[in-house]
Every structure is written in structure tokens, then in C-alpha cells.
Amino acid sequence: MPFRPDPSLPVPPAGADPLPLQGLxxxxxxxxxxxxxxxxxxxxxxxxxxxxxxxxxxxxxxxxxxxxxxxxxxxxxxxxxxxxxxxxxxxxxxxxxxxxxxxxxxxxxxxxxxxxxxxxxxxxxxxxxxxxxxxxxGIGPVAKGEEVPVPAGDPMALRDDLARAARLILAPGDPAYARGFVQSLARASGDASLEAAVRDSGTPFDRARVARMIEDRLNRLRALA
Incomplete structure (x- = not known):
């Protein structure tokens, strides 16, 4: 399903093409x-x-x-x-x-x-x-404008992904996929400590530690809701 437009997004910087991807x-x-x-x-x-x-x-x-x-x-x-x-x-x-x-x-x-x-x-x-x-x-670069960082995702979307990560990390199934999902999510959300923990996890004990870390982060996000 297509996403709905978000009218709250910031206006592009002056001098930039306002709709450089229009029609795509x-x-x-x-x-x-x-x-x-x-x-x-x-x-x-x-x-x-x-x-x-x-x-x-x-x-x-x-x-x-x-x-x-x-x-x-x-x-x-x-x-x-x-x-x-x-x-x-x-x-x-x-x-x-x-x-x-x-x-x-x-x-x-x-x-x-x-x-x-x-x-x-x-x-x-x-x-x-x-x-x-x-x-x-194949068109050359749009007007460069200000190099602003990619915006952070929705905290509720992060909460949903963390809840899924908590289920995956301890569930039977493909451990490589579970670790990859959690590590990628940690990188995308700038969570260096969680990224390091899942990267180094190799035993059920390590995965239980990662699961506790995920639950801590979920509890913080729930407190914001």
C-alpha cells in the first residue's frame, strides 16, 4: 500500500527543486x-x-x-x-x-x-x-541545497520494530536473520550499545541479554506513549 503524504514535513531549502522525484x-x-x-x-x-x-x-x-x-x-x-x-x-x-x-x-x-x-x-x-x-x-544532480541528515523515523515505528526484534531474538528459526534484523535496526536508530551486543551474541545466554536490552528500550518508548 502507498504511504499517505505527510503535510508536516519541512519545506525544501531555497534554490532546490521542490519536487525532484515527481511522477516516480x-x-x-x-x-x-x-x-x-x-x-x-x-x-x-x-x-x-x-x-x-x-x-x-x-x-x-x-x-x-x-x-x-x-x-x-x-x-x-x-x-x-x-x-x-x-x-x-x-x-x-x-x-x-x-x-x-x-x-x-x-x-x-x-x-x-x-x-x-x-x-x-x-x-x-x-x-x-x-x-x-x-x-x-539519468538527469544530473538537482540543486545541491543544504545537506540535512535523513530524519529519524517515527518512535512508534521503532517501538513496533523492537517488539518484533524481541520475539525474533529468542524464537526458534533462522538465527542469522534474527541477528541481522536486530543489528540493522540498532544501526538505523543509532543504538551503538545494542548493535555491539547483538553482533557479539553467539550463545542463548548472549541472546537473552540482547532480549533484556530490547525490553528496556521498549519500556522507555512505552513510557512516552
Missing amino acids: TLLLVDDSRFTCDALRLILHRAGARLRRAESLEIARLHLNCYRPDLAIIDLGLPDGRGEDLIAELSQMGFAVLGISGDPAGRDPALDAGAAAFLEKPLGSVAGLVRLIRQLTT
Whole structure:
């Protein structure tokens, strides 16, 4: 489903093209609501229409219905690897931008056929918009303007992702996916201590410690609600 426009977003800086991505449809394949919310804030203000899929299966259903101008694909997904979808789409002539909270994902994404790769947390708003415009239209950079950071995601979206992380980290299933999801979320939200804890977790005892850290963060966010 497309996100609704947010009228509360800041006005672009003077001298910048107010709608540099107007008319573009982007497909974002990412299982993190927190990351998707931050991208929504940018892309809607730039004029793009954004649709989200949280898994490979849902992404393929989207692609049966329409052709996006650009697919932005996270590498760690609940039902497989984003590199597989990147390879499929690049062979079909789609423009693809790979993203990941793991910097080691750059080479696999590019080898699979991504035109570019971005590491979470994302950098500046203007830099991201310029890259997307170049990948989709081939037009040179928009007026540079002020390099403001990518806005933080909605705290409620972070709360939802943390609640999911708490379930994943102790649940049976793919431990690599669970660790990747939590580590990527920690990087995207600027939580260095949680990122380090999940990176170093290798035993059930370590994962229980990570789960306690996640619960502490959830309790703080609940207190703000």
C-alpha cells in the first residue's frame, strides 16, 4: 500500500527543486517499519510515490501489478535474501538500489546487479534524492541545497520494530536473520550499545541479554506513549 503524504514535513531549502522525484513510483522492499518511515518522509516530500513490501513474496506480488521506476531492496528479508530479487530485477532491466545495515552487503548487492548501494543509517536527504533521481532519470544532480541528515523515523515505528526484534531474538528459526534484523535496526536508530551486543551474541545466554536490552528500550518508548 502507498504511504499517505505527510503535510508536516519541512519545506525544501531555497534554490532546490521542490519536487525532484515527481511522477516516480518507487518500490521499497524492507521489513523494518522504522527505516521505511524515515524514507517515506523524504520521498513523499520529493514528489515520489512509495509502495512498501516487507518480504520477497509480497514484493513479487507488487511486481505482478506494476513496474516501479526504482526498487530499493534491503538484503536481509524474512523469507530470503534481497540479492536474489536484485538479480531477478536487474536481469529484467529494472533499476535497483541495494540497502543494508551491514556494510559487508555492498559487494554482494553490486555483484547481484544493483546499480548502487546505501548503508544504513542513510546519509543526507539531498544526497539520497540526487542518487535516486540519477538512477531513475539519468538527469544530473538537482540543486545541491543544504545537506540535512535523513530524519529519524517515527518512535512508534521503532517501538513496533523492537517488539518484533524481541520475539525474533529468542524464537526458534533462522538465527542469522534474527541477528541481522536486530543489528540493522540498532544501526538505523543509532543504538551503538545494542548493535555491539547483538553482533557479539553467539550463545542463548548472549541472546537473552540482547532480549533484556530490547525490553528496556521498549519500556522507555512505552513510557512516552
